[in-house]
Amino acid sequence: NAGVMQNPRHLVRRRGQEARLRCSPMKGHSHVYWYRQLPEEGLKFMVYLQKENIIDESGMPKERFSAEFPKEGPSILRIQQVVRGDSAAYFCASSPGPGARDEQFFGPGTRLTVL
Amino acid sequence: GQQVMQIPQYQHVQEGEDFTTYCNSSTTLSNIQWYKQRPGGHPVFLIQLVKSGEVKKQKRLTFQFGEAKKNSSLHITATQTTDVGTYFCAGPPIGSYIPTFGRGTSLIVHP
Numbered sequence: 001n002a003g004v005m006q007n008p009r010h011l012v013r014r015r016g017q018e019a020r021l022r023c024s025p026m027k028g029h030s031h032v033y034w035y036r037q038l039p040e041e042g043l044k045f046m047v048y049l050q051k052e053n054i055i056d057e058s059g060m061p062k063e064r065f066s067a068e069f070p071k072e073g074p075s076i077l078r079i080q081q082v083v084r085g086d087s088a089a090y091f092c093a094s095s096p097g098p099g100a101r102d103e104q105f106f107g108p109g110t111r112l113t114v115l
Numbered sequence: 116g117q118q119v120m121q122i123p124q125y126q127h128v129q130e131g132e133d134f135t136t137y138c139n140s141s142t143t144l145s146n147i148q149w150y151k152q153r154p155g156g157h158p159v160f161l162i163q164l165v166k167s168g169e170v171k172k173q174k175r176l177t178f179q180f181g182e183a184k185k186n187s188s189l190h191i192t193a194t195q196t197t198d199v200g201t202y203f204c205a206g207p208p209i210g211s212y213i214p215t216f217g218r219g220t221s222l223i224v225h226p
Contacts, residue, residue: 035216042121042203042218043158056213091157102146102207102214106157 002027004094004107005074012113019079019086021110025094032075033104034060034067037089049075050097082114117142117208121217129225134191136220138204147180147187147206148214158203161189194224 005024013019025032030051035043045059049069060067064082069075079086089111093104118141128134138147146165150158162171164180164187171178177190187204201221205214 033213040221043205043216045213045215048213058213093158102148102212103160103163104148104158104214105160106150108157 004092004105006092006107006110008110009108010111010113012115013082014115015083016081019082019112019114021077021079021090021092021112022074023077023092023094023107024074025092026105029094029096029105031095031097032069033093033095034075034077035091035093037091037109043091046077079112082112084114087112087114117215119204119206119215119217121204121220123220124218125221125223127223127225128194130196131193134194134198134222136189136202136204136222138187138189138206138217140185140206140208140215142208143184144206145184145209145211147184147204149178149187149189150203150205150216151200152203152219153200156200161202191222194222196224196226198222199224 007022032049034046037043047060047067048056052071064080066078089109091106091109093106095104120139122137148163149161152158162178167184168182169180175192179188201219203216203219205216207214
């Protein structure tokens with residue numbers, strides 16, 4: 001019974017390169033959330049997706065950042081032309097869908113370092 | 116926009132002492148969730164409270180949701196070294212599915 005999977009666990013990029021972060025939700029979950037966490041800070045919501053739909057992207061910067069959750073395959077958070085300020089831990093979480101129980105299951109995170 | 120504040124930011128205790136963290140939202144919440152994150156780890160769901168004034172217990176942990184559904188607390192009795200980590204509260208405002216997370220309270224337990 002695999003949990004939420006994220007890869008890579010660690011990613012190093014130079015300024016100007018692209019970063020692709022992948023998230024496979026728990027089996028049976030069709031809702032994915034992406035969060036960003038800076039050291040000793042809370043989780044900042046970025047985007048909420050269902051299969052093939054972006055439900056809420058109010059927390060995601062308008063430029064350089066994009067997210068998708070295709071019908072087949074993992075959800076992907078893409079950061080183009082990375083800058084040093086993008087260095088952070090990026091967590092995805094999945095849930096079966098909003099309802100009486102809104103528990104989110106988090107993946108292990110991707111630690112992005114921009115040199 | 117909605118803000119969720121948590122205090123204290125850090126708490127040092129001796130093993131065996133009690134610990135409490137408080138969570139306050141600027142808006143009424145549809146529910147409150149609590150998560151624990153160990154150093155270097157990822158958040159793990161602890162509990163969800165939905166009803167006004169609700170109190171739930173998990174062994175040494177007691178969770179409360181305020182009457183106005185704008186504040187919550189987590190109390191740990193007789194802390195152990197395994198309780199070390201950062202405790203986050205999170206709650207979506209009424210009508211939203213997106214939980215806003217507090218900045219967390221980091222608990223350090225000294226043996």
